Amino acid sequence: MALNLDTRQRAMLAEMHVRVWSPVMAPEPAPVLETAALAHEPTPVHAPVASPAPHVLVPVVPAAPTAHAAALAAAPVRHETQRPEGLDQMDWAGLQATVASCQACTLCSTRHHTVFGVGAPAPQGQVPQVDWLLVGEAPGENEDLQGQPFVGQAGQLLDNMLRACGLSRAAEAGPEGGGIYITNVLKCRPPGNRNPKPEELAQCEPYLQRQVALLKPKIIVAMGRFAVQSLLQHSVPGVDNTPLGKLRGQVHSYQGVPVVVTYHPAYVLRNLPEKAKVWADLCLAMAQLQGRG
Numbered sequence: 001m002a003l004n005l006d007t008r009q010r011a012m013l014a015e016m017h018v019r020v021w022s023p024v025m026a027p028e029p030a031p032v033l034e035t036a037a038l039a040h041e042p043t044p045v046h047a048p049v050a051s052p053a054p055h056v057l058v059p060v061v062p063a064a065p066t067a068h069a070a071a072l073a074a075a076p077v078r079h080e081t082q083r084p085e086g087l088d089q090m091d092w093a094g095l096q097a098t099v100a101s102c103q104a105c106t107l108c109s110t111r112h113h114t115v116f117g118v119g120a121p122a123p124q125g126q127v128p129q130v131d132w133l134l135v136g137e138a139p140g141e142n143e144d145l146q147g148q149p150f151v152g153q154a155g156q157l158l159d160n161m162l163r164a165c166g167l168s169r170a171a172e173a174g175p176e177g178g179g180i181y182i183t184n185v186l187k188c189r190p191p192g193n194r195n196p197k198p199e200e201l202a203q204c205e206p207y208l209q210r211q212v213a214l215l216k217p218k219i220i221v222a223m224g225r226f227a228v229q230s231l232l233q234h235s236v237p238g239v240d241n242t243p244l245g246k247l248r249g250q251v252h253s254y255q256g257v258p259v260v261v262t263y264h265p266a267y268v269l270r271n272l273p274e275k276a277k278v279w280a281d282l283c284l285a286m287a288q289l290q291g292r293g
């Protein structure tokens with residue numbers, strides 16, 4: 001059924017877990033993506049000021065295969081060129097170069113820049129030393145133009161919340177750790193800020209898998225529906241039909257790394273009362289991290 005929704009309506013539907021895309025190849029839907037929706041969002045950004053909640057450790061949810069993983073594997077793929085062989089052996093510099101020239105899905109034809117990620121400073125081509133990995137969904141307009149994840153108001157909100165946790169995307173890890181890296185599941189912007197397609201997510205996820213393998217974070221924070229679905233597709237049965245709110249408050253797992261689920265900063269900008277929930281999720285992540293340390 002064709003829906004004539006504008007960007008804001010689609011973004012709201014996305015956060016209410018109303019699916020507006022299909023695993024079957026379909027005509028381009030109207031713009032949706034959360035990050036880019038910020039370009040029209042006038043809401044001011046303020047940092048949370050509360051202190052971290054008491055530390056409570058939550059057991060890691062064991063992994064189990066899901067129908068979503070099988071659906072992604074079976075999804076039809078249109079690509080310009082295959083990803084290179086040996087991705088699982090690639091070093092950080094090789095991975096960066098591979099993503100920068102990737103043409104493994106049709107998003108390569110509309111992007112301005114790939115967005116590999118940003119985080120703790122490291123020598124050229126070296127893996128940043130980090131404890132935290134924050135994963136969003138896909139670049140928006142500003143991210144595509146600048147080649148950086150989480151710029152604009154969503155990025156400001158994220159930075160403010162990280163600062164309240166004593167973290168910074170630009171800071172080196174100290175003696176007690178604390179370095180962070182921020183990336184997205186998709187490295188290229190979907191045109192018109194539409195939702196990512198399953199075949200695009202399936203093509204791009206191996207890059208995230210390799211980033212996780214090289215970064216070896218101690219905690220992953222999955223921000224937003226598509227990040228959560230991609231990271232938990234192998235461990236949470238029915239994750240693509242599970243409201244994000246029901247996945248919060250527990251610690252999941254991705255490649256053996258604990259995963260905490262939270263809302264996307266762009267969604268929080270449109271729903272400021274939800275900021276407290278994101279803060280609680282970051283506190284859970286901090287508690288999990290300190291428990292492991």
Ligand code: SF4
Nearest residue numbers: 102105108187188204
């Ligand atoms: S979205 Fe990912 S798989 Fe598609 S072209 Fe960009 S880097 Fe390659």
